[in-house]
Amino acid sequence: MSATTQSPKSPARKPPATETASSVKMIRLMGSVSLICGLLIVTTYRGTLAPIQRNQEIIMKETVAELLPGVERQVVYGVQPAGGITVLKNLDYAGPRLFAGYDASGALLGVVLEASDRGYADVIRTMYAYSPSKQAITGFKVVELKETPGLGDKITSDPAFLANFRHLDVRLNADGTSTAHPVTTVKQGTKKNPWEVDAISGATISSRAVGRALDKSTRDLLPIVNRHLGRIEKGE
Amino acid sequence: MAHVHGQELPASTAENMEAFFNGLWNQNPVFVQVLGMCPTLAVTNSVRNALAMGLATTFVLVCSNTLISMVRKLVPKQVRIATYILIIATFVTIVDYLIKAISIPVYKALGAFIALIVVNCIILGRAEAYASKNPVGKSMLDGLGMGLGFAFALTCLGGVREILGAGSFLGIHLFGANFQPWVLFLLPPGGFLTLAAWLLIFSSWKARPRKKAEALEEIAA
Amino acid sequence: MNQASLSSIFLDSLLINNFVLSVFLGICPFIGVSGKFATAWRMGVSVIFVITVSSVLAYASNLLLVFLHAEYLRIIMFIVIIASTVQLLEMFIKKTSPVLFRALGIYLPLITTNCAVLGVALFQTAREYSFAQSVVFAVGASAGFALALVIMSVIRERLELSDVPGVARGTALVLMLAGILSMAFMGFAGMGGGA
Numbered sequence: 001m002s003a004t005t006q007s008p009k010s011p012a013r014k015p016p017a018t019e020t021a022s023s024v025k026m027i028r029l030m031g032s033v034s035l036i037c038g039l040l041i042v043t044t045y046r047g048t049l050a051p052i053q054r055n056q057e058i059i060m061k062e063t064v065a066e067l068l069p070g071v072e073r074q075v076v077y078g079v080q081p082a083g084g085i086t087v088l089k090n091l092d093y094a095g096p097r098l099f100a101g102y103d104a105s106g107a108l109l110g111v112v113l114e115a116s117d118r119g120y121a122d123v124i125r126t127m128y129a130y131s132p133s134k135q136a137i138t139g140f141k142v143v144e145l146k147e148t149p150g151l152g153d154k155i156t157s158d159p160a161f162l163a164n165f166r167h168l169d170v171r172l173n174a175d176g177t178s179t180a181h182p183v184t185t186v187k188q189g190t191k192k193n194p195w196e197v198d199a200i201s202g203a204t205i206s207s208r209a210v211g212r213a214l215d216k217s218t219r220d221l222l223p224i225v226n227r228h229l230g231r232i233e234k235g236e
Numbered sequence: 237m238a239h240v241h242g243q244e245l246p247a248s249t250a251e252n253m254e255a256f257f258n259g260l261w262n263q264n265p266v267f268v269q270v271l272g273m274c275p276t277l278a279v280t281n282s283v284r285n286a287l288a289m290g291l292a293t294t295f296v297l298v299c300s301n302t303l304i305s306m307v308r309k310l311v312p313k314q315v316r317i318a319t320y321i322l323i324i325a326t327f328v329t330i331v332d333y334l335i336k337a338i339s340i341p342v343y344k345a346l347g348a349f350i351a352l353i354v355v356n357c358i359i360l361g362r363a364e365a366y367a368s369k370n371p372v373g374k375s376m377l378d379g380l381g382m383g384l385g386f387a388f389a390l391t392c393l394g395g396v397r398e399i400l401g402a403g404s405f406l407g408i409h410l411f412g413a414n415f416q417p418w419v420l421f422l423l424p425p426g427g428f429l430t431l432a433a434w435l436l437i438f439s440s441w442k443a444r445p446r447k448k449a450e451a452l453e454e455i456a457a
Numbered sequence: 458m459n460q461a462s463l464s465s466i467f468l469d470s471l472l473i474n475n476f477v478l479s480v481f482l483g484i485c486p487f488i489g490v491s492g493k494f495a496t497a498w499r500m501g502v503s504v505i506f507v508i509t510v511s512s513v514l515a516y517a518s519n520l521l522l523v524f525l526h527a528e529y530l531r532i533i534m535f536i537v538i539i540a541s542t543v544q545l546l547e548m549f550i551k552k553t554s555p556v557l558f559r560a561l562g563i564y565l566p567l568i569t570t571n572c573a574v575l576g577v578a579l580f581q582t583a584r585e586y587s588f589a590q591s592v593v594f595a596v597g598a599s600a601g602f603a604l605a606l607v608i609m610s611v612i613r614e615r616l617e618l619s620d621v622p623g624v625a626r627g628t629a630l631v632l633m634l635a636g637i638l639s640m641a642f643m644g645f646a647g648m649g650g651g652a
Contacts, residue, residue, distance in 0.1 A: 026312050033307065033319055037326035037533070044330040045529040048337035055340045118461070120646055122474070144344065151419075270628050273488065274572050278481035321540065325533040332532065348579045351532050355572040357485060423643065424479045428636030435629040443624055 056091050064099045067129035067139035068109045071101035075235045077228075079221065085228050087236070096221055100232050101129075108233045110138060111225050115217035119209040122146040124155070126213055128165065130222065132229055135172070136194075137214065140165035145206075152206035161200045161207065169194035170218045176226055178219050185211030255374045259381030265358045266389035267438045272358045275349050276390060277427040283406045286394030288342045289349065290387020292331045294380065296353050299327045301367040301379030308368045320363045321354075328354045358386060389434075396430050397421045463593045466586070470597030473646055476573050477605035478639040483573035487606055488631050490564070497610030501603025503564045505596065508577050511542040512595030515578035516588055535578045543569045573602050608638060 065071050077085040077098040085098065099112040111132065116125040124147065129139035142156045155161060173180040181195040185208045191198040197214070199207035225232065265271045272293075279289045300323050311319050332350045336343045343350070353359065362382055367375040398404055401421030403411045420426050461469075476482045483504075490500045518534050547565045550558045568574060577598050581591040612634055621630060 022312065026315055029307075029310055029312070030315055030319065030322075033322060037322055040326055041329050041529055041533075044333050048333040051337040052333070052340075055337065059340055118465075270488075271485075273484035274481050277484060318540075321536055322533065325536050329529060329532045333529070348576060348583060351579050352482075352572050352575060354532055354536055355570055355575050357570055360570070420640075423639075424481065425636045425639040425643065427481065428632045428639055432629045432632035432636060435632065436624060439629065440624045 053090055053092075060091060060099065063127055063141060063143060064101055064112045067112050067127060067141060068101040070103050071109055072104045073102045073106070073235070075100045075102075075232075077232065079224055083224055083227070085224065085231070096217075098221070098225060098232070100235065102235060106235070108132070108235075111232065112139075113217055113221050113225075115213035117209045117213035117216065119145065119147050120152045120205045124206065124209050124213065126210060128214060128217075130170065130218075130225065132226065132232075134167070135170065137165050137168040137170055137218075140210075140214075142210075147203075147206050152203050154200050154203045155206045155210055158200050158203075160198065164191070164197045167194065168197070168214075170214075170222060172222060172226060177223055179215075179222060183211055183215040183218060252374060252377050255370075255377045256381040259378060259383070259385040260388065261385065263382075264385045264389060265382055266386060267434060269358075270435070271361060272356045272386060273431075274352065275356060276393065277424075277431060279346055279349050280390055280393040280397055280427060280430075281401070281422045282345075282398045283391060283394040284342070285345050286390040287387065288335070289346055290383070290390045292335060292346075292350060293353055293356060293358070293386050294383025295331050295334075296324065296327045297359055297362060297379040297383040297386075298376055299330075299379075300324045300359060301362055301375040302372060303327075304363045304367040305370060305372045305375035311368075316368070317360075317364070320360060320368075324359050324363065325354050358382060392434060393427070393430050396434075397426055401426060461590065463589060466590055466594050467597040470594050471601040471604070472642065475601045475605055475642050475645075476576065476598050477602055478635065478642045480576070482576040483571050483602050486567060486571050487602075487609065487635070488628055490567075491606050491609040491631065492613055494607065494610045494614055496564075497606045498603070499560055500564045500567075501606050503561045504568060504571065504573065504602055505599040506561075507539075507543055507546060507565070507568045508574050508599035508602075509592065509595045510546065511539050511574055512577050512581060512591050513588075514538050514542060516581065516591045519582050531579075531582065535575055539574050539578070540569050573598065605638070609634065612638075 060076075061074060064074055076088045076091065077100065078088045078093040079085055079096040079098065081095065088097065091097070097114065101109045101112065103109050109131075110129045112127055112129050114125065114127050116123050118124070122145075124142060125144035126140060126142050128137050128141070130136075131138045140162065145153060145156065147153045147155070168183065169181065170183065171180050172178070179195075181193065183195055183197060185197045185199050185204075186192075187204075188199050188201040197207065197211045199211075259265065263269060266273075266276050275289050275293070280286045300320070303323050304320055307319070328351060331353070335346070335350060362379060366378045370378070395405065398406075399410065400418045401423075403409060403415040403417045409415075421430065470476070474480055477484065477487050486500060486504075490496050515535055515538055518538055519531065522528055522531055522534060543565055547558075550561065550565075577595050580598075581594055584594075586594055609631065613631070616630070616634075625633075
């Protein structure tokens with residue numbers, strides 16, 4: 001694939017051709033400049049491809065390790081539109097991804113999934129650990145947010161809020177098509193059920209966004225995780 | 237500017253120094269020329285981001301100034317700007333990939349503003365006003381000076397905003413746990429107000445000697 | 458594919474994440490041409506025009522780049538598209554409506570260096586907006602730019618009559634006003650995620 005085919009046409013229109021030699025010279029110059037630029041870009045692109053992928057993998061691995069303490073081996077699955085799963089070779093995948101983590105003996109510790117929704121300022125992206133044996137969310141981390149510092153960004157640090165996700169009930173309904181109870185965010189101090197998220201007062205909108213994100217993600221993806229649990233447990 | 241060919245090569249050290257310090261201070265792109273406002277305001281909510289942006293811009297400036305100065309005699313006038321933009325866009329693409337390869341958190345923090353270096357008027361401005369008329373060495377130094385001047389200005393802004401808005405510098409907390417950060421300075425209004433304050437400081441500092449001279453003139457008259 | 462609804466994208470780009478006052482795009486023309494109301498609204502209209510057209514073209518060309526697996530040429534492609542859009546629009550308006558050309562003519566070339574135009578193209582790609590979403594985003598963002606520009610021009614016309622200290626005149630004053638306006642616009646932030 002050649003970069004130089006994309007060389008832009010010069011926006012400057014040449015004046016009524018006084019001599020063809022000058023326009024030939026002009027085209028030749030633009031061509032060679034485009035060629036040099038194309039070469040430079042392609043070289044950089046090729047050269048940085050591997051480090052970029054490695055960086056992304058390291059960040060993901062670290063997040064998964066943080067959410068699933070004791071993890072030794074990780075396998076990444078991509079969820080296909082039809083509901084099947086495939087093992088991914090690299091992280092570049094358009095659909096939802098499942099990060100399965102295994103301990104030293106090879107037993108499945110849990111699956112880390114992604115969830116995002118719109119917060120106060122922009123989209124909040126989070127990752128959470130799901131334990132199929134406990135049927136619960138056991139860990140949670142905000143990976144990207146632009147919420148108001150001092151207010152909305154408490155969702156990354158508030159200990160009471162984070163305590164919600166040490167064991168958040170997300171068991172599936174009887175026929176396994178969705179979660180039995182939707183994850184709901186409630187006003188601070190009014191949490192009664194294990195599937196409710198206690199909001200942070202002063203960061204209600206951000207807390208609700210987290211609840212909505214988790215609800216959407218658990219509804220869509222946990223049935224798929226459970227349907228393929230046998231495969232995921234074996235790591236294939 | 238018509239440089240005779242023989243004159244160009246042995247640029248004196250003094251001239252080179254001038255090319256370098258011009259951008260760093262006298263013609264500081266942010267504080268004096270008031271150029272490149274968008275990245276100046278957008279990415280200066282922490283010193284780390286400000287430094288990263290400043291260095292990325294410096295890289296693009298040095299590279300584009302150098303290459304443009306090399307080809308300056310070959311480029312016909314009509315396609316001048318198109319060629320410059322092509323060259324600048326190339327180096328911006330390169331720096332975009334380089335930052336991604338070095339640190340993904342920094343890449344995410346700067347976001348689209350790396351790609352937007354391409355429309356930073358400082359770069360096209362230096363290409364047109366300096367690199368297209370000066371030898372390679374001087375153009376490179378001019379790019380370096382301007383770039384570091386830009387980085388310096390960004391760090392000044394980022395420093396004030398991070399210290400006031402988060403109570404830290406480069407992520408190191410400066411005050412005790414009781415410090416209540418002035419969060420507004422991390423938010424968009426803080427960007428505008430901090431830059432306004434710096435510009436006020438600079439212009440009143442520049443206005444001072446002139447007043448003295450005026451006063452002397454008045455006395456003399 | 459991004460799931461955001463068209464109305465939320467519009468509201469978001471117009472007010473909540475206003476391009477000038479919150480995302481910091483297009484600050485140079487914001488400072489430069491906000492002195493007079495008459496020029497400000499003309500510039501605003503021109504920008505809406507250019508951004509919408511270039512957003513459509515950027516969407517199409519991005520499809521091409523993705524198809525060719527040449528995403529690394531995106532920045533170059535977009536900047537070329539914007540530069541040519543501006544020139545083509547200039548010629549088109551000159552031919553079809555001399556009246557409009559007289560009103561907007563001198564602002565069009567200035568728009569090439571307006572980073573809001575490239576910003577729209579880059580953001581719509583990064584957020585994986587569909588075609589309809591991209592167009593709504595482009596209209597919202599550019600209308601937000603025009604809105605900020607017009608508000609600022611009205612304030613500045615008022616301030617012409619007041620006694621501002623010499624050192625604060627010019628850019629520093631505009632930035633201070635923008636800071637206050639930006640604070641006012643922060644009030645819109647809750648509108649997007651309230652549900």
